[in-house]
Amino acid sequence: MADVPEADWRRPTALPGWSVHDVVAHIIGTEAMLAGTPTPETGVDVAALEHVRNPIAELNEHWIISLRDESAPAMLTRYREVIAQRKAALPKLPTAEWNAVTATPAGPDSYGRFMRIRNFDCWIHEQDIRQALGRPSSDEELSGPAGRLALDEIAASMGFVVGKLGKAPDGSRVAIELTGPLARTIRVAVDGRAAVVEEFDAEPTAVIRLDGLQFTRLCGGRPLCETRPDTIEFDGDAQVGQRVVDNLNYVI
Incomplete structure (x- = not known):
């Protein structure tokens, strides 16, 4: 500055x-x-x-x-x-x-x-x-x-986002695959209550794939930026995936 x-x-x-x-x-x-x-x-x-x-x-x-x-x-x-x-x-x-x-x-x-x-x-x-x-x-x-620590904080809230806001049904296993410099996979299993887990015990039921910086912007209620890829891809249950993406904005 x-x-x-x-x-x-x-x-x-x-x-x-x-x-x-x-x-x-x-x-x-x-x-x-x-x-x-x-x-x-x-x-x-x-x-x-x-x-x-x-x-x-x-x-x-x-x-x-x-x-x-x-x-x-x-x-x-x-x-x-x-x-x-x-x-x-x-x-x-x-x-x-x-x-x-x-x-x-x-x-x-x-x-x-x-x-x-x-x-x-x-x-x-x-x-x-x-x-x-x-x-x-x-x-x-x-x-x-x-950036990694910021993403740790966001990841900790994904159980709330996927389960409460995104209303993923019981039994869902939602993988959020982040690409680019902030690459990582955030896994949320819904077993009565949605929680972030290290690994799934079966294949994910829904996969959301997008650039890591764009993910943080959606979580913060910002528009996608022009400097990173803006494609959002879904595998598996695309309806659940889209609902989660539509409700990523959880930051007060």
Whole structure:
């Protein structure tokens, strides 16, 4: 971002109502809150904004509004300062605090899970920024540790997506085969309750095959991007496969 012209910070992203500047403000604000900084009061009824749909989004929007007039250099300074603060604090947390249950965007879970969600959030927003600026991640960048960890977080939610949202029937074995730099296979077995499994005990009943980055975009409610293959293929029960794809958008 250091070499991005000021005007390009105002480019719209695929996220309704958010520019590149707004996405960076969201990241700054979230990390600042986690460091103990109170959410700024803006006097704006953010709940009335069309793209604000839940209490977490309301908090995000207050940060975005409060930083909207900041210049690109000022934003970079804020970002570097809060990230340095968080990078210094996290390694000092004792194991008990990493394992302690806390509120997360996915419901009560460990602080460690919360930090995995934070990695996912930052990574997917990096892709939002890159797509808006026409600077997509290289294959090497996509296959790096941040991308793999982000995909771990997404994969953990696929039981809910396949069973609850996609309504795969009991006995289904749904394989989501991701291609490209983020290649992996996510397997969900429905045996009373849908769950992610390492292996199936029989052939999959439905296979969904698509590029890994495109998969993350669908899970995050983003449109498919132009920089990766956009073909989605089905084997087996295509109706179940299509229903799962239609309901991949689970991120709040």
